[in-house]
Amino acid sequence: MIEKALFDLMQYIDKQNLCGYDPYDALNSRLLNILSFNVRELKIVYTQGLKRMPWNIRKIIGIKAGINPKGMGILASAYLRLFLIKKEDSFLDKVIYCLNWLKDNYSNGYSGYCWGYNFDWQSRGFFLSQGTPTIVNTAYISNAFLDAYDFYNDREFLDIARSSCNFIIKDLNKTNDDNESICFSYTPTDQAQVYNASLLGACLLARVYSYTGEHELLDIANSAINFVITHQNADGSWYYGNTSFQKWIDGYHTGFILESLYDFIKFSGRSDLSNPLNHGLEFYKKNLFTEEKIPKFRSDKLYPIDIHCCASAIITFSKLRDIQSENLHLANEIAKLTIQNMQDDKGYFYFQKYRLFINKIPYMRWSQVWMLNALSILLLSEPRHE
Helix, strand or coil: CHHHHHHHHHHHHHHCCCCECCCCCHHHCHHHHHHHCCCHHHHHHHHHHHHHCCCCCCCCCCCCCECCHHHHHHHHHHHHHHHHHHCCHHHHHHHHHHHHHHHHCCCCCCCCCCCCCCCCEECCCCEECCCCCCHHHHHHHHHHHHHHHHHHCCHHHHHHHHHHHHHHHHHCCEEECCCCCEEECCCCCCCCCEHHHHHHHHHHHHHHHHHHCCHHHHHHHHHHHHHHHHCCCCCCCCCCECCHHHCCCEHHHHHHHHHHHHHHHHHHCCHHHHHHHHHHHHHHHHHCECCCCCECCECCECCCEEHHHHHHHHHHHHHCCCCCCCHHHHHHHHHHHHHHHHECCCCCECCEECCCCEECCCCHHHHHHHHHHHHHHHHHHCCCCC
């Protein structure tokens, strides 16, 4: 069932030529840009309004489907896993295509390779113009190059990821905590303290260290890890960020933190991180799923059931399968529930399920790419593929 769902999804992605819409691409509309009058509040209204609308009016208001850099990085890693599962060379062709595209479409003018989004984005915290590099995009994409390095042993792939470390260290702003720990900003233009984002950057530094042996990278990564650990709540959870309007706890960002801690232990050897990881995992299981194992949107609310939460849960439990024996079973159960309730006959996955209706818009990066990523990780985690 899971394998069929994955390959139906892959065929859908292929038919779209890797192009698609994004929940946050409202400001790609020239009309909405003009009508925003460069007012922050109006940009937020248009972005959030279009995201919540169950009808896709993007063509009507002049938004074109595009290729998302972060999506291309995640696809490269997923296609490499599919090769390891199926041993079909066509998947390797897809890997190289995605990586070559990323080499040609990075953000210029920074200390190393880095990537942003293919749309302007206004959040409550800051505004990002198209192409402004983020720590999240850069981390995911650089990890795709490292996955390729593991497979091909081509030094160019490692050099690109090492270059991205320069972007993280030199171009991002850093918040210093009282205990000399640091938090990386989301982009070079803000001072945001977003825990999962800083952790992704730290994990990339640690992974590159595991190849190059550069202790400077690991020292900086440890400082960023320590910041996130000191901001873990007493119940094991983490808020999204450190400002007053970021005090929520959601499923997919919690999953990202748990995965990054797990990976960081592997790359750095820091066994002391096992306690916060296990404490966080306990909170995650008890508070971010229903009794039926449906992923909740936030710790205090179920709806909307978001495909990103579903994908993240599958990935988290698949990766953490050796911590608790039941985790791989949970990943399979969540995958089956998601396929049964959120996958269309055409192969793509729906965006969000509400109590009374389903938003079926087939967003590429947010929905399709993440589910391909999740299902490929799950299948490769099965004992017959390990």
